[in-house]
Amino acid sequence: MTTGLVKLQNIKNECEVDNLNNNLKASSYNYFIRYNDDNFFGYNFLYKTILRIPADAFPYVNQFLHGLSPKSERVEDNSRPPRLPSQWLEALRQVNFVIDKNIDELSLIKFCYFRNLYASESLSLIVLPTLWCNLACPYCFEFKKPISMKAEVEDALMDWLESNFKGKRDIHIAWFGGEPLLAKRVIFSLTKRLKEFCNSTGARYAASLTTNGYFLNKEFQDSLLSLNIKQVQVTLDGDKSGHDALKRKRNGGGSFDRVFQNVVTFCENVSDSDCNLSLRINCCDDNYDGIERLLDRFPPIVRSRASVYFRWIWANKASDYNEFSSSQRGTEPFLGLAKLYATAKALGWRTFNPHDHKADWGYCEVDYTDHYAISPDGSVFLCTHTFEKSESIGCLLQGSEIIQPKTTSTITRWYSANPFDDAACMKCQLLPICLGGCRKTRVEGGRSCMEEKESLDLFIRCLVEERLLPVNKSQEH
Amino acid sequence: MAMEKIEEQPPIFTEEAEAELSDKLKKLLLEVIDKGRINLEHGTDILSETIGRPKPIDNCINTVCSGCKSICGGCNTVCSGCNSVAGCACKQQQ
Numbered sequence: 405m406t407t408g409l410v411k412l413q414n415i416k417n418e419c420e421v422d423n424l425n426n427n428l429k430a431s432s433y434n435y436f437i438r439y440n441d442d443n444f445f446g447y448n449f450l451y452k453t454i455l456r457i458p459a460d461a462f463p464y465v466n467q468f469l470h471g472l473s474p475k476s477e478r479v480e481d482n483s484r485p486p487r488l489p490s491q492w493l494e495a496l497r498q499v500n501f502v503i504d505k506n507i508d509e510l511s512l513i514k515f516c517y518f519r520n521l522y523a524s525e526s527l528s529l530i531v532l533p534t535l536w537c538n539l540a541c542p543y544c545f546e547f548k549k550p551i552s553m554k555a556e557v558e559d560a561l562m563d564w565l566e567s568n569f570k571g572k573r574d575i576h577i578a579w580f581g582g583e584p585l586l587a588k589r590v591i592f593s594l595t596k597r598l599k600e601f602c603n604s605t606g607a608r609y610a611a612s613l614t615t616n617g618y619f620l621n622k623e624f625q626d627s628l629l630s631l632n633i634k635q636v637q638v639t640l641d642g643d644k645s646g647h648d649a650l651k652r653k654r655n656g657g658g659s660f661d662r663v664f665q666n667v668v669t670f671c672e673n674v675s676d677s678d679c680n681l682s683l684r685i686n687c688c689d690d691n692y693d694g695i696e697r698l699l700d701r702f703p704p705i706v707r708s709r710a711s712v713y714f715r716w717i718w719a720n721k722a723s724d725y726n727e728f729s730s731s732q733r734g735t736e737p738f739l740g741l742a743k744l745y746a747t748a749k750a751l752g753w754r755t756f757n758p759h760d761h762k763a764d765w766g767y768c769e770v771d772y773t774d775h776y777a778i779s780p781d782g783s784v785f786l787c788t789h790t791f792e793k794s795e796s797i798g799c800l801l802q803g804s805e806i807i808q809p810k811t812t813s814t815i816t817r818w819y820s821a822n823p824f825d826d827a828a829c830m831k832c833q834l835l836p837i838c839l840g841g842c843r844k845t846r847v848e849g850g851r852s853c854m855e856e857k858e859s860l861d862l863f864i865r866c867l868v869e870e871r872l873l874p875v876n877k878s879q880e881h
Numbered sequence: 882m883a884m885e886k887i888e889e890q891p892p893i894f895t896e897e898a899e900a901e902l903s904d905k906l907k908k909l910l911l912e913v914i915d916k917g918r919i920n921l922e923h924g925t926d927i928l929s930e931t932i933g934r935p936k937p938i939d940n941c942i943n944t945v946c947s948g949c950k951s952i953c954g955g956c957n958t959v960c961s962g963c964n965s966v967a968g969c970a971c972k973q974q975q
Binding site for chain 2: 445448451452453454455456457458460461464465489491492495496498499500868871872
């Protein structure tokens with residue numbers, strides 16, 4: 405009797421599993437890499453999940469997922485999904501590699517994209533206290549001018565906030581430039597007023613700072629907490645010789661030694677819980693070979709405290725479209741960057757790839773309404789790459805009509821541009837993390853694809869290792 | 882217009898595969914390294930505050946929540962996985 409009951413129970417369970425499988429499908433955004441002899445890793449571009457699959461199990465998992473795909477996508481029409489151990493299926497469902505058949509993943513992406521784009525609870529401003537810089541990098545995308553924000557512009561900015569943004573739950577300021585620390589007075593003065601404004605409205609206030617690091621001395625570091633600056637990015641252009649060749653002071657001297665010392669002091673002086681520090685390493689043909697020396701030069705406290713990422717220097721209008729990295733970029737641009745990520749990890753650095761770590765649903769901060777860039781003369785822009793007067797959508801010094809009516813179509817075209825009108829983007833597996841790329845490029849009729857697109861195996865390997873690293877570190881201690 | 886017939890695919894299981902799975906592979910485990918940013922089992926997850934607001938700060942280092950291994954929802958937000966701020970790598974939650 406007992407045996408019979410058990411058999412009946414098994415049959416019932418198998419039927420339930422069969423019914424379950426009939427209601428499942430494979431996500432369209434799964435991607436697998438063979439990591440080593442023992443393991444495959446799967447990454448899902450939509451859900452950003454990662455699964456480790458033992459190499460011996462992978463053929464079965466792969467066959468299972470393949471069998472769940474629509475018939476039109478299968479290589480062999482007669483392939484059917486094998487039944488997997490229940491714990492495997494549970495893991496595949498936990499990471500959404502296998503999902504309910506009725507989930508429309510494209511509509512899910514669209515929903516999250518537009519919800520993010522039109523969210524209205526926050527105000528995000530990129531404020532340029534000055535358009536001047538103490539350094540003269542030959543690749544800079546900005547047209548530098550020796551102007552700083554005057555008190556009347558600060559007043560107008562605060563009036564604009566009072567009139568339009570009292571209902572915001574969060575206000576974030578990104579201090580940018582020029583070199584923003586050339587105008588520290590503006591940062592201190594505006595922060596005081598912004599914090600008072602947020603206190604009066606109940607909004608939360610936070611700021612970030614992008615700097616060349618030259619004036620990031622201990623005195624300023626000690627002010628970060630009171631300025632609510634939670635994130636600092638310092639840009640380095642390679643090791644000393646490469647950096648000094650590109651980031652030259654206007655009087656001709658190099659800037660590396662002072663920036664290097666400020667970064668070290670920052671890591672010794674500022675608590676990780678008070679402020680993050682990220683180092684952006686600009687890479688080009690002339691400095692590429694020296695970047696390993698740069699990574700090796702920093703002491704362990706910097707490697708464990710700061711995070712590092714790598715980007716190629718790109719040609720732009722302000723620098724007369726000069727190419728700085730064409731040889732090293734080659735036809736597979738991420739290949740050279742991936743080598744640097746691997747080197748950095750081997751040296752004990754924390755690395756991150758901005759394309760993965762942004763958990764929100766936009767390509768960059770401009771994919772968000774109520775995001776504006778404010779130049780020192782009070783001009784209002786939609787993006788930091790549009791600092792020509794003709795691209796301004798308004799001016800803070802124009803009284804009550806800050807945003808000019810004649811720019812309405814510019815604004816609506818800007819926020820209407822999206823990747824879902826682009827057939828190539830709709831088919832692309834990277835859509836959930838690229839989200840159409842640079843909005844300015846798209847508005848101008850182009851499409852900017854991620855450099856990682858040509859090197860997906862390497863990209864996923866980097867992401868997996870970033871996730872595994874904290875685990876490994878904690879195991880070491 | 883005729884509705885497209887949804888193909889039913891009763892899963893089948895070859896004897897060889899079954900034997901191999903039973904004897905050898907069932908002992909292997911698939912390991913979830915990161916639960917990611919959307920929990921589809923919670924119907925309200927994509928409608929919650931963790932999507933669309935507030936805006937993570939520039940270059941926010943959204944690493945993994947130490948509590949549930951989901952990606953941090955960004956500065957000032959709770960983790961979309963475990964609804965906790967404890968693991969926020971950005972330390973923006975205060």
